Amino acid sequence: MFTPSQTSTSTTTTPQALSWTVGDHTVRRIDEVVLPPETGPWLLPDATADLVTRTPWLRPDFADDQGILRLASHSFAVEMDGMRILVDTGIGNGKRRANPAWHDLETDYESRLRAAGFAPESVDLVVLTHLHADHVGWNTRAEGDDWVPTFPNARYLTTRTEWDYWAGVEMEEARLQMFRDSVHPVRDAGLFDLIDVADGGTDVAPGIRLLPAPGHTPGQVAVELSSTGETALVTGDSIHHPVQMSHPTVGSCVDIAPELAARTRNEMLDSLADTSTLLLGSHFAPPTAGHVRRENGAYRLVPATPLVTPVHS
DSSP states (O other): OOOOSSOOOOOSOOSEEEEEEETTEEEEEEEEEEOOTTHHHHHOTTSOHHHHHTOGGGTTTTBOTTOOBOBEEEEEEEEETTEEEEEOOOSOSSOOOSSTTTTTOOOOHHHHHHHTTOOGGGOOEEEOSSOOHHHHGGGEEEETTEEEESSTTOEEEEEHHHHHHHHHSOOOHHHHHHHHHHTHHHHHTTOEEEEOOOTTOEEEETTEEEEEOOSSSTTOEEEEEEETTEEEEEOGGGOSSTHHHHSTTOOOTTOSSHHHHHHHHHHHHHHHTTSSOEEEOTTBOTTOEEEEEEETTEEEEEEOOOEEEEOOO
16 A cells, blocks of 8 residues: 555645536536645656656646656546436545545545535446545445445446455455445445446446456446547546556556556557547546547647636535
8 A cells, every 4th residue: 555654735626626528418527635746656656757757748737847746536427318427436534544645534525526516415326447445435424433325326336347356355454444434335235236347348327338447456447428429438547647648558556467457558548549539537637638649659648628617615
């Protein structure tokens, strides 16, 4: 786990809401927290300051002048055909975590959800790209001494492959704790659904398709959103940061199968390159979304201009 000496002092993000249109629908970024600068060197150790500074298009949005990567935790919320759908649920408040940047957070994530029109009780579907602590945390909230589903009227989806993997391995205490407070309460409430995802993807709701994206975890998926001929793709952790577009072999220290993760990333980028599909990065700093273009034998992200609205807390 991530154990730098410094902890995150930033528990809120810039006071604005970013959104993008996909056909007839609007995708909203629900901010949780800006991750501390120590995250980059831990998460992507091969993305050295020298490598980052030699990739000028990353500045100023995705890295600073010293080559420090900018990363964030957020969800994506979209309403399609009357359904309110949330992709991933971040780190969560009040969770006991080994990672000091994630431990015992107190953010205004829930109020941001409500401000975006996604009151927890109104959410119909929660898609979990994979079962890591920074993607499942707001699955639950504290109620007294118990953890209860944050979205009591939603179905929570993950892949059967993902569930079976974690059910079959010996987990360290930190990961066991995450399952106890953020996964098992949802399953115990009867809200947890396992989906078998075909090689070519599986539709789970109108305009929502899960695409296999293994490597970071065995059952990870990317989430394709589509409407009236337009598409967007939520990456999950197939791509943690845009630096991995210029340098697709740069992997994450927590990839379970690094070679498979790199292959998945390359295939994803190749399929998106020079198309109109909007890429939505699960940990990308603002502007967060863009279009993939080929450059110098690899790829780059051309940011898409988001819609920006003030957040009133």
